[in-house]
Amino acid sequence: MIWSILNMVEIFQLQLHKSSAVPLYQQLAEGIEGMITDGVLLANSKLPPIRKTAEHFGVNTVTIVNAYKLLEKKQLVYSRVGSGTFVSPLPVEHIPEPVASRNLRSFESGLSMENAINFTSTSLPNEMFPVDAFKEAFNAVLDREKGGAFRYMDSMGYAPLREQLCRYLMNYGIKTSPENVQIISGAQQGIDIISKAMLRYGDVVFVEKPTFYGAAGAFLSRGGKLIEIPLEEDGMDMVILENFLKLYHPRFIYMMAYYQTPTGISYSMEKKRRLLELAEKYDTYIIEEDDFYDFHYDKEPIVPLKALDYKNRVIYIKSFSKILMPGLRMGLIVLPKKIHQAVMEAKYTTDISTSGFIQRALEYYLREFGWGEHAAQARRYGGEKYRKMLSAARKYLSDVAKYGQPNGGVSLWVELPVGVGAEALCSRMLEKNVILTPGSQYDISGEENRHIRLSFLNLSDDKIEVGLKRIGDMIRAMLEEKFLTLP
Amino acid sequence: MIWSILNMVEIFQLQLHKSSAVPLYQQLAEGIEGMITDGVLLANSKLPPIRKTAEHFGVNTVTIVNAYKLLEKKQLVYSRVGSGTFVSPLPVEHIPEPVASRNLRSFESGLSMENAINFTSTSLPNEMFPVDAFKEAFNAVLDREKGGAFRYMDSMGYAPLREQLCRYLMNYGIKTSPENVQIISGAQQGIDIISKAMLRYGDVVFVEKPTFYGAAGAFLSRGGKLIEIPLEEDGMDMVILENFLKLYHPRFIYMMAYYQTPTGISYSMEKKRRLLELAEKYDTYIIEEDDFYDFHYDKEPIVPLKALDYKNRVIYIKSFSKILMPGLRMGLIVLPKKIHQAVMEAKYTTDISTSGFIQRALEYYLREFGWGEHAAQARRYGGEKYRKMLSAARKYLSDVAKYGQPNGGVSLWVELPVGVGAEALCSRMLEKNVILTPGSQYDISGEENRHIRLSFLNLSDDKIEVGLKRIGDMIRAMLEEKFLTLP
Numbered sequence: 021m022i023w024s025i026l027n028m029v030e031i032f033q034l035q036l037h038k039s040s041a042v043p044l045y046q047q048l049a050e051g052i053e054g055m056i057t058d059g060v061l062l063a064n065s066k067l068p069p070i071r072k073t074a075e076h077f078g079v080n081t082v083t084i085v086n087a088y089k090l091l092e093k094k095q096l097v098y099s100r101v102g103s104g105t106f107v108s109p110l111p112v113e114h115i116p117e118p119v120a121s122r123n124l125r126s127f128e129s130g131l132s133m134e135n136a137i138n139f140t141s142t143s144l145p146n147e148m149f150p151v152d153a154f155k156e157a158f159n160a161v162l163d164r165e166k167g168g169a170f171r172y173m174d175s176m177g178y179a180p181l182r183e184q185l186c187r188y189l190m191n192y193g194i195k196t197s198p199e200n201v202q203i204i205s206g207a208q209q210g211i212d213i214i215s216k217a218m219l220r221y222g223d224v225v226f227v228e229k230p231t232f233y234g235a236a237g238a239f240l241s242r243g244g245k246l247i248e249i250p251l252e253e254d255g256m257d258m259v260i261l262e263n264f265l266k267l268y269h270p271r272f273i274y275m276m277a278y279y280q281t282p283t284g285i286s287y288s289m290e291k292k293r294r295l296l297e298l299a300e301k302y303d304t305y306i307i308e309e310d311d312f313y314d315f316h317y318d319k320e321p322i323v324p325l326k327a328l329d330y331k332n333r334v335i336y337i338k339s340f341s342k343i344l345m346p347g348l349r350m351g352l353i354v355l356p357k358k359i360h361q362a363v364m365e366a367k368y369t370t371d372i373s374t375s376g377f378i379q380r381a382l383e384y385y386l387r388e389f390g391w392g393e394h395a396a397q398a399r400r401y402g403g404e405k406y407r408k409m410l411s412a413a414r415k416y417l418s419d420v421a422k423y424g425q426p427n428g429g430v431s432l433w434v435e436l437p438v439g440v441g442a443e444a445l446c447s448r449m450l451e452k453n454v455i456l457t458p459g460s461q462y463d464i465s466g467e468e469n470r471h472i473r474l475s476f477l478n479l480s481d482d483k484i485e486v487g488l489k490r491i492g493d494m495i496r497a498m499l500e501e502k503f504l505t506l507p
Numbered sequence: 508m509i510w511s512i513l514n515m516v517e518i519f520q521l522q523l524h525k526s527s528a529v530p531l532y533q534q535l536a537e538g539i540e541g542m543i544t545d546g547v548l549l550a551n552s553k554l555p556p557i558r559k560t561a562e563h564f565g566v567n568t569v570t571i572v573n574a575y576k577l578l579e580k581k582q583l584v585y586s587r588v589g590s591g592t593f594v595s596p597l598p599v600e601h602i603p604e605p606v607a608s609r610n611l612r613s614f615e616s617g618l619s620m621e622n623a624i625n626f627t628s629t630s631l632p633n634e635m636f637p638v639d640a641f642k643e644a645f646n647a648v649l650d651r652e653k654g655g656a657f658r659y660m661d662s663m664g665y666a667p668l669r670e671q672l673c674r675y676l677m678n679y680g681i682k683t684s685p686e687n688v689q690i691i692s693g694a695q696q697g698i699d700i701i702s703k704a705m706l707r708y709g710d711v712v713f714v715e716k717p718t719f720y721g722a723a724g725a726f727l728s729r730g731g732k733l734i735e736i737p738l739e740e741d742g743m744d745m746v747i748l749e750n751f752l753k754l755y756h757p758r759f760i761y762m763m764a765y766y767q768t769p770t771g772i773s774y775s776m777e778k779k780r781r782l783l784e785l786a787e788k789y790d791t792y793i794i795e796e797d798d799f800y801d802f803h804y805d806k807e808p809i810v811p812l813k814a815l816d817y818k819n820r821v822i823y824i825k826s827f828s829k830i831l832m833p834g835l836r837m838g839l840i841v842l843p844k845k846i847h848q849a850v851m852e853a854k855y856t857t858d859i860s861t862s863g864f865i866q867r868a869l870e871y872y873l874r875e876f877g878w879g880e881h882a883a884q885a886r887r888y889g890g891e892k893y894r895k896m897l898s899a900a901r902k903y904l905s906d907v908a909k910y911g912q913p914n915g916g917v918s919l920w921v922e923l924p925v926g927v928g929a930e931a932l933c934s935r936m937l938e939k940n941v942i943l944t945p946g947s948q949y950d951i952s953g954e955e956n957r958h959i960r961l962s963f964l965n966l967s968d969d970k971i972e973v974g975l976k977r978i979g980d981m982i983r984a985m986l987e988e989k990f991l992t993l994p
Binding site: 059062063064065095098100106108109110141143145146147148149151154155158159162166167168169170171172173205206208209212216220221222223224234237238241243245266267268269270271303341345346347348349365366368369370371372373374375376377378 | 546549550551552582585587593595596628630632633634635636638641642645646649653654655656657658659660692693695696699703707708709710711721724725728730732753754755756757758790828832833834835836852853855856857858859860861862863864865
């Protein structure tokens with residue numbers, strides 16, 4: 021009933037032009053067709069009654085009947101005898117996509133190029149993976165548990181692993197207990213499950229601008245409305261944030277406290293505290309995604325937002341894909357108590373549980389090998405690559421582009437000079453066998469064209485040198501072309 | 508704008524009683540509060556303007572102002588200066604749950620009892636898992652690939668595995684090619700991802716009645732409307748199905764072609780063909796979940812719906828949890844071409860990919876060990892348990908309960924005598940250390956109280972014997988109690 025009134029409101033906004041050469045019934049049908057294909061009129065909802073519609077537009081009922089018939093012929097609507105005309109579901113291939121799929125496609129195609137200089141990989145090179153330790157762990161688990169290693173597992177995760185992870189989180193300044201820890205198959209699943217547990221159609225979500233497309237895609241696919249909060253050098257603009265908090269009541273705010281994807285920005289301690297105050301004041305939650313803790317190249321320790329979270333406002337999602345190995349598909353969420361049950365159920369209907377075998381192996385690894393040594397190695401390695409990257413950028417980019425020096429993380433976020441579009445640069449670099457990520461991938465509208473992101477963790481020093489030289493040369497060439505074509 | 512009109516339509520349906528002792532502003536506030544907590548009024552949508560509302564109800568504007576103020580005090584609404592009053596998002600703990608969470612809870616608590624006679628497990632016992640073969644596979648993959656085994660993986664899955672799986676599917680009569688195969692982390696994830704790719708708020712989904720709660724939960728959580736089609740002994744009632752297909756245009760029909768969860772029913776060849784005809788005629792898709800192919804105890808081969816699918820209407824989801832090992836978290840989808848891209852994107856925003864390490868190990872296992880021997884062993888073992896189960900049921904249940912003889916699968920679906928409620932029986936059996944699944948778990952309304960499901964794959968012959976005796980005794984005791992308490 022409600023939906024049909026909604027449809028009436030929409031359809032009655034159409035304007036019919038009686039002086040047009042296009043017959044009125046066709047004008048009406050075309051107008052309604054547009055609303056169906058744009059997803060404005062919901063599947064299986066009713067079109068307004070023929071008489072009422074004719075009255076509204078001041079036309080004969082035959083006009084409406086013909087319009088509906090035309091739509092039915094195109095299979096855009098269907099009729100039920102005695103009860104009216106209803107909107108057909110869109111064909112599967114025409115369902116509006118919740119994700120900026122263009123982005124995914126280019127991302128995927130980039131990955132398949134061989135021997136390219138690939139600035140898009142954000143995880144450690146294979147040689148840095150603790151493969152031998154995990155081989156020992158897998159075998160020890162199989163010898164100990166036999167088939168038991170492969171049974172169904174509690175949806176929250178393997179209890180001894182959750183205990184280990186609490187000890188591990190203490191190193192990050194995060195104090196929690198196993199009943200607050202949910203095991204997940206990577207950070208992306210964490211975001212997806214939190215959305216499933218908490219987001220309902222029409223809810224508002226605040227994200228940083230720019231933000232990570234994978235997260236935005238998960239929110240959008242749940243019917244969330246995204247509001248972008250601009251980033252400054254030390255975190256979100258808190259004035260704009262509070263103004264928006266007065267206007268909207270977001271279900272949650274999605275952010276990264278340090279080495280943000282894509283900008284590399286870290287929040288100041290002041291902004292972290294302010295963010296928590298505002299979440300409390302306006303009664304909302306914060307999703308903190310933490311991918312890069314161990315990649316800090318400063319002496320100063322960094323502090324996760326969750327470590328300051330005395331009011332239980334932060335849902336902390338930790339990935340092991342960057343610091344450990346992406347192929348494990350492993351991560352954790354630290355949950356405020358209120359959402360335990362909902363998240364556990366969401367995990368169950370998502371994939372029942374994360375592989376119990378891999379969970380057991382990770383537990384063995386953490387217990388027998390500890391974390392410190394691998395983390396220190398990874399940090400040392402990341403720091404070397406970072407300094408190599410900076411020195412090459414100074415040589416080849418500093419005269420034509422700007423970039424922050426995050427002193428951590430695995431990427432540089434580079435602002436291009438006016439006149440050089442990021443999309444154009446990226447596609448021309450592909451011809452030079454260099455793969456970069458354009459800023460549009462991190463922009464909900466897809467319109468950003470000023471930035472590129474260069475991830476350096478998985479490249480040899482030589483490739484960093486050659487890659488940045490080629491990028492700098494190309495930017496200069498494009499600037500010159502532009503100069504030459506000026507009127 | 509639209510949402511505020513929708514809210515007006517809803518709120519103007521309220522009746523205020525001027526003669527009541529309860530002040531009018533309070534009546535109005537309570538009416539609106541009910542609509543907010545029931546989720547009728549969407550978060551962040553606008554309440555109708557004060558003057559218009561006052562006019563509608565024939566009251567002073569002060570009454571409306573006071574009603575809105577009361578709601579604001581309760582934090583159910585919030586106001587924006589100059590633009591009106593808006594519905595607050597419900598607190599997280601009050602969001603209407605999409606899943607029948609009661610079911611999940613009892614399921615989980617059942618799993619934690621030790622030494623119980625557990626009739627809820629549907630996978631093979633640990634001793635039947637091919638652990639040694641997988642140990643070899645894991646080590647071979649690590650020796651061959653080193654760290655490469657743990658890199659990010661194409662969202663569709665490991666190409667050589669998808670090739671292996673096509674060969675494997677040929678044994679089932681399913682001919683397909685690797686580009687139609689999507690690797691998933693278990694069948695439940697398959698259902699979740701298909702929902703993400705295809706379902707939009709308001710879409711209709713047809714399910715069997717009764718059906719699997721995990722699937723229903725995934726559809727509901729996407730805003731799907733479920734229509735239940737009753738099952739007969741040889742599949743859905745095709746007359747009712749066609750009648751509903753005339754009334755609604757479902758996005759898809761979810762079903763299992765044999766050894767259905769929970770009833771154990773298999774479709775006749777005639778109904779399988781009819782189902783495909785109807786899907787084509789009414790332009791919809793069928794999701795076929797296949798968990799139990801290899802557990803057929805008859806001489807006759809069984810035929811998946813997908814094997815008959817010449818029109819590409821079937822999305823075939825195959826689990827490896829039952830026949831292989833649940834802890835692998837591995838499965839596959841065979842996709843019609845039209846939905847490839849959408850499903851790949853859904854997988855990406857769900858968990859990027861299934862563990863590449865486990866995918867590689869499964870590929871090695873299939874290549875080096877083949878499938879035939881393990882499947883034959885599992886079938887032999889399942890058949891023995893099934894016959895043991897039937898003979899014990901004949902002894903202890905046949906005088907008081909009815910059950911089908913599916914000659915396949917891993918469960919019996921038992922109809923209780925009138926006067927013995929399934930919920931009551933299940934909770935009383937818990938006291939006797941026997942865990943069963945009540946029929947309500949497979950009913951969307953949760954009201955079914957006539958059936959229990961007994962899964963036998965993971966029980967010793969002794970436990971089957973003792974368990975069924977205890978159940979039979981309890982049913983008889985409950986019938987006697989009922990007889991004694993008759994007036």
